[in-house]
Each structure stands twice: as structure tokens, then as C-alpha cells.
Amino acid sequence: MVRKFLCLSILLSIFWLGFSNSVQAAGDGESKTGFLIPHVMDNYEWHFATIGHTxxxxxxxxxxxxxxxxxxxxxxxxxxxxxxxxxxxxxxxxxxxxxxxxxxxxxxxxxxxxxxxxTKNVMMMFIIIAILLYLMISTANHYKRLPGTAPKGIASFIEPIVIFVRDEIALTQIGHKHYRRFTPYLLTLFFFIWVGNLVGLFPEAGNLTGNIAFTLTLGVFTLILTVFNGNKGYWKHIFMPPGVPVLLLPIIVPVEIFGILTKPASLVVRLFVAITAGHIVILSFIALIFVFESLAVGVASTVMLVFINFIEILVATIQAYVFTLFTAMYVGTAVAEEDHH
Amino acid sequence: MGLITPGLGLVFWSALGFLIVLFLLTKFAWKPILAALDEREKIIDDALKSAEIARNEMANLKAENERIIHEAKIERDTMLLKASEAAKQMIEEAKEKAQLEGAKMIENAKATIETEKSAAIEDIKVQVGILSLAVAEKLLKRNFAEDAAQQKLVEELVKDIKLN
Incomplete structure (x- = not known):
């Protein structure tokens, strides 16, 4: 919604101030598309707008x-x-x-x-943390204040998602015996990424969840969680995969060991790419307006922007779900009982 | 810090921030929320179970009631049957008794009659005796001159005697 208004305002400013050749996008100002990449990257300052020379x-x-x-x-x-x-x-x-x-x-x-x-992204993270703490603690307070009642307000919004993460992600991927242990982690992971993705869609917001450093951190946590919870069966599958001919073991075992790293690495890259690419697409449509400086392109770009923004909201949710789901899946294979196979 | 080279600072702050959030949310949000959800699910489960139990009890109660009614009906029928049988028996007995009584009475009557009869005959015998004596007396009183007259007199006297 906010970006929609931003787009509209940009469009209007071009229309009314069409005479001005000095209209330039935010960013380094060296070229009309130069703001693109710095915009999705981290920065030492948080730049909101340039009004005239201010x-x-x-x-x-x-x-x-x-x-x-x-x-x-x-x-x-x-x-x-x-x-x-x-x-x-x-x-x-x-x-x-x-x-x-x-x-x-x-x-x-x-x-x-x-x-x-x-940096800007660290500030973003503080904002996300504040939102998360506010949302979740008010939800928890509802249950403390009115125990045994139907959820109301924020709780009625958060509760179905909590139940979804618990039942559809933790329970189905990890299984009855261990899922309770990992549910708090998976809930934190899901909401952190989801809220981060959504807040990141605001104009001039930091691209925290689309930053490789952030996704790397979460990926390393997934790796640590998987490796440290790996039971005998998990390691046996890596070093002595059942049903594999002995001759193939020198090939399979290194692949399996490599797989320990590539699994979380895929998560790191997937989240980084999905969110950053989405931001670049949105910014590209904004850049088009400045490149062409024409009303028709402005209208078309704005329509596309609204459309892409809706897709981005969807992507924000899907990526949070996918990251959480795969983390649960990796942890699930690590703690799985042997007789499951 | 490049686009695809992770900056150490952000890794550090992300890890720190995430771990703090994980700790705070686990302690102050997830545990109470999940506990409340579990508790509510338990309450719902219990309610469903107790409803099931109540339904079963209802069914049992109904069956019991029906059984009791059925038994009562059977009991009533047997009682009626017994009563009617008893009544029949009583009537039967009464009849028998009446018959017996009647027979007895007839017997008694017969005996009485017999007694009366023998008494009467005795009486007659006595009377006959008395009469015979009277006749004899009269005869004696008369003259036994004429046999025919004597015979005639005897006949007349005998004619007068009524044996009842």
C-alpha cells in the first residue's frame, strides 16, 4: 500500500515537474539506474529521501x-x-x-x-525484533489474561500461524517424539523471516532478509541444529549408507558429507536470491520511469509495480515457509528413528 | 560489503539478534502460547470425550429403562395369569365343596328319613299292637258266638287301621 502511494507520488511528480531534467533517483545519483544495487545492499547510513539539496x-x-x-x-x-x-x-x-x-x-x-x-540492516533487524516481541508477547498475554478463551485481536491472527508451524511444519517433518523440542526455534525462524520480508518491502526499508550475511547466519544455525542433533542413524546414513555397494562408497560418502553443507547452503542462497531479486524487479520498474521520463511508461510501470508488490508479499510468505520447512526437514532427518526407513 | 560477500558485522549482529529473539520469544511467547494451545486442545478433547460418555450413558439408561418396563410388563402378565388361575381354582374348589356339602345334606336327609321311617314303623308297630289289643279287647268284650260276626268285625277293624 505504502509503495503504491510512493509510486503514485513519483508518477505525479514526474507529470507535474516534467520540465525538470534534474529529476534523479535516490542513490548515488551518478546515473538513473545507479541506485539499484546499492538499494538492495547494506549501508552505513539510512537514507530516506532527498528533497532538493536536503x-x-x-x-x-x-x-x-x-x-x-x-x-x-x-x-x-x-x-x-x-x-x-x-x-x-x-x-x-x-x-x-x-x-x-x-x-x-x-x-x-x-x-x-x-x-x-x-548498519541500516542491523537497524532494520532491531525494528523487526521490536515488532516481533510486541506481536508475540501481546499474543502470549492474551492467553495469560483470558485462559481457555477463544483468541481475540492479535492472538486470533497469530494463533493459526503458530498452529500451522507446529502441526504442518514441525510435527509432519520432525515427528511426534521430538517436534516439541524444535517448535520454538521453528516459530522464531518463521516469524523472523516473514516479518523481515514484509517490513523489507516498505520503501527505503533495509533489505535484511535479502542480505547474504543474514541468510548465511540462519543457514549456519540450521547446520548447527542438524549436526548437533544428528543421531546414530543419521550418521550411519552418511558414512555407511545402507544398500550402497562397497565399491561406490568412496564416491557416495564424500557426496553425503558435502550434502551436510549444501543443504543449508541452498537455504542461504534461496532466501537471499528470492528477496533480493524481488527488490531489484521492483526497483527496476521504478528506474524505468526515470529512464524513459514518459507518462505512458510511468502508468504502465506503476501498474506493474502494484502487481509485483502483491507477488512480493506472496514470496515473502512462501520464502519464510520454505526456509522453516526445510530446516524442519533437515532436523527431522537428523533425529529420525531408524525404523522409519 | 558486497552484494554476495557476507559482511562480518551483519553476521555478528544477526546471530546475536536472532539468538536474543529466540530466547525472549521462547521464554515469554512460545511457551505460554503453546501451553495455552495444548491446554485448550486438551479441554476440547475432554469435552468431546465426556460428551461421548454421556451419550453412552444415556443410551445405557434408555436400554435399562426399556428393560425395566419390559420386566414389569412380564411380571404384570404373570400376576394376572396367576390371579385368574387362582380365581378359577377357587371357583372350582367352591363348586366341589358345594357339591360335597349338598351330597352330605342329602345323605343326612336320607338318614333322617330312614330314622323317621323306622321310628314311624316302630310307632305303627306299637299302634298295631295297641289296636290289636283294642280289637282283642272288643272281641273279648263281644260274644264270640258267631264266627261270621267275629270275622266281619276283624275285617272292619283291620280296615280301620291305616298304616300311615
């Missing part, structure tokens, strides 16, 4: 740890030119600078340092 931004903390200098704190605005709001090597602070591609470097290239900045 940049509406939220400067974010830059936190750097280096073995020689310890923890250092800066603000992203420290690294910018105050007039143009551009990052660059010329605006370094404390021996660090952020380049035009939003990468943090040390002026002394040989220094090692670790970047723990509260």
Missing part, C-alpha cells in the same frame, strides 16, 4: 574493532561531506574512510580491523 538521513553508529586500537565508535555522518552527503576517501576519520561503494577501509591498507557497525 538529505533526509539517519546517521548510524560505525563500530570498529582492531587489535591495535581496540573498539572505536564513529557516526556514519563523520565519514561524509557535509554539503553533498557523499562518502569518499577524502572524508576519512580516525584512520578509516567509507568509499563510494559503501565499503569501509582503513587508510593504512595493511591494518586489520573488524567492522561491527550498526
Amino acid at each position: 538529505h533526509v538521513t539517519l546517521p548510524l553508529p560505525v563500530i570498529i574493532y582492531s587489535p591495535d586500537q581496540g573498539l572505536e565508535f564513529f557516526l556514519s555522518s563523520d565519514f561524509q561531506n557535509h554539503e553533498t552527503h557523499k562518502f569518499g576517501k577524502d572524508y576519512g576519520v580516525g584512520g578509516y574512510y567509507i568509499d563510494e561503494n559503501y565499503d569501509l577501509h582503513a587508510l593504512d591498507e595493511l591494518r586489520t580491523f573488524y567492522d561491527f557497525s550498526i
Whole structure:
């Protein structure tokens, strides 16, 4: 809905300010489509809009740890030119600078340092966490306040999803014996990704769930959960797959071991690609308006944008479901009883 | 931080954030929610089960009632049968008794008659005796001159005697 209004407003601004050749998209401003990739990437500042020459931004903390200098704190605005709001090597602070591609470097290239900045995506995550905690704790409070009654309000919205994750994902994939142990994790995973995907669809929101670092983290958690819960049967299937001729074992066993990694890796890549690609498609349709600067393209793009946005809402849900489902499936194979086969 | 190269900072914050959310939600949301759901499902299950039990009990009660009614009917029928039999028997007995009584009475009557009869005959005998004596007396009183007159007199006297 918000993006729809944004699209409409962009369309109107082009229509009314058609004379202005200086209309440019948000982003680096170097070309009319240059905002595309930086938009789906992480950033040290949170840029909302550029109105005339005024940049509406939220400067974010830059936190750097280096073995020689310890923890250092800066603000992203420290690294910018105050007039143009551009990052660059010329605006370094404390021996660090952020380049035009939003990468943090040390002026002394040989220094090692670790970047723990509260970036745009980290801020996004804090917002998602706040939404999640609010939603779920108010749901839980309903049950505490009115035990044994039918769900009302937020609880009536959350409860069916909780039941779905518990019964359709955890129970069917993991089985009766172990599913209760993993249900809280799967619920957290599902809602975290889902809310992250949906919040990420807002204009100028950070693309957290479409960031490879975030999906990698979740994928590693899935890997850890699978490997640490693997029972005897699970490892036996990897190192001594039943029914495989001995001659094939030197081929099958490495493949199986590799499979331990590729399974979560597929999750990492799938979520990253699905969400990032969706954002790029949406941004591309916006970019078309600026490239062609024509009313017809503007109308057509806007119609397409609304359509793509609906698809993205669907994708947001499907991807959260798929990630949770496959995590449950991997955990399910790890804890499965032997007689199941 | 590139598009496909994961940044260490975000990995760190994601892991930290996710674990904190996992902990907080598990403690303050999922456990109470799942417990409440379990409890409600249990309540529903119990309610369904008790409804089933109540239904069964109802059916049992109905069967029991029917059985009792059936038994009562049978009992009533047997009682009626017995009563009618008893009545019949009583009538029968009464009849028998009446017959017996009648027979007895007849017997008694016969005996009485017999007694009376013998008494009467005795009486007659006595009377005959008395009469005979009277006749004899009269005869004696008269003259036994004429046999014919004597004979005639005897006949007349005998004619006068009525044996009843």
C-alpha cells in the first residue's frame, strides 16, 4: 500500500515537474539506474529521501574493532561531506574512510580491523525484533489474561500461524517424539523471516532478509541444529549408507558429507536470491520511469509495480515457509528413528 | 560489503539478534502460547470425550429403562395369569365343596328319613299292637258266638287301621 502511494507520488511528480531534467533517483545519483544495487545492499547510513539539496538521513553508529586500537565508535555522518552527503576517501576519520561503494577501509591498507557497525540492516533487524516481541508477547498475554478463551485481536491472527508451524511444519517433518523440542526455534525462524520480508518491502526499508550475511547466519544455525542433533542413524546414513555397494562408497560418502553443507547452503542462497531479486524487479520498474521520463511508461510501470508488490508479499510468505520447512526437514532427518526407513 | 560477500558485522549482529529473539520469544511467547494451545486442545478433547460418555450413558439408561418396563410388563402378565388361575381354582374348589356339602345334606336327609321311617314303623308297630289289643279287647268284650260276626268285625277293624 505504502509503495503504491510512493509510486503514485513519483508518477505525479514526474507529470507535474516534467520540465525538470534534474529529476534523479535516490542513490548515488551518478546515473538513473545507479541506485539499484546499492538499494538492495547494506549501508552505513539510512537514507530516506532527498528533497532538493536536503538529505533526509539517519546517521548510524560505525563500530570498529582492531587489535591495535581496540573498539572505536564513529557516526556514519563523520565519514561524509557535509554539503553533498557523499562518502569518499577524502572524508576519512580516525584512520578509516567509507568509499563510494559503501565499503569501509582503513587508510593504512595493511591494518586489520573488524567492522561491527550498526548498519541500516542491523537497524532494520532491531525494528523487526521490536515488532516481533510486541506481536508475540501481546499474543502470549492474551492467553495469560483470558485462559481457555477463544483468541481475540492479535492472538486470533497469530494463533493459526503458530498452529500451522507446529502441526504442518514441525510435527509432519520432525515427528511426534521430538517436534516439541524444535517448535520454538521453528516459530522464531518463521516469524523472523516473514516479518523481515514484509517490513523489507516498505520503501527505503533495509533489505535484511535479502542480505547474504543474514541468510548465511540462519543457514549456519540450521547446520548447527542438524549436526548437533544428528543421531546414530543419521550418521550411519552418511558414512555407511545402507544398500550402497562397497565399491561406490568412496564416491557416495564424500557426496553425503558435502550434502551436510549444501543443504543449508541452498537455504542461504534461496532466501537471499528470492528477496533480493524481488527488490531489484521492483526497483527496476521504478528506474524505468526515470529512464524513459514518459507518462505512458510511468502508468504502465506503476501498474506493474502494484502487481509485483502483491507477488512480493506472496514470496515473502512462501520464502519464510520454505526456509522453516526445510530446516524442519533437515532436523527431522537428523533425529529420525531408524525404523522409519 | 558486497552484494554476495557476507559482511562480518551483519553476521555478528544477526546471530546475536536472532539468538536474543529466540530466547525472549521462547521464554515469554512460545511457551505460554503453546501451553495455552495444548491446554485448550486438551479441554476440547475432554469435552468431546465426556460428551461421548454421556451419550453412552444415556443410551445405557434408555436400554435399562426399556428393560425395566419390559420386566414389569412380564411380571404384570404373570400376576394376572396367576390371579385368574387362582380365581378359577377357587371357583372350582367352591363348586366341589358345594357339591360335597349338598351330597352330605342329602345323605343326612336320607338318614333322617330312614330314622323317621323306622321310628314311624316302630310307632305303627306299637299302634298295631295297641289296636290289636283294642280289637282283642272288643272281641273279648263281644260274644264270640258267631264266627261270621267275629270275622266281619276283624275285617272292619283291620280296615280301620291305616298304616300311615
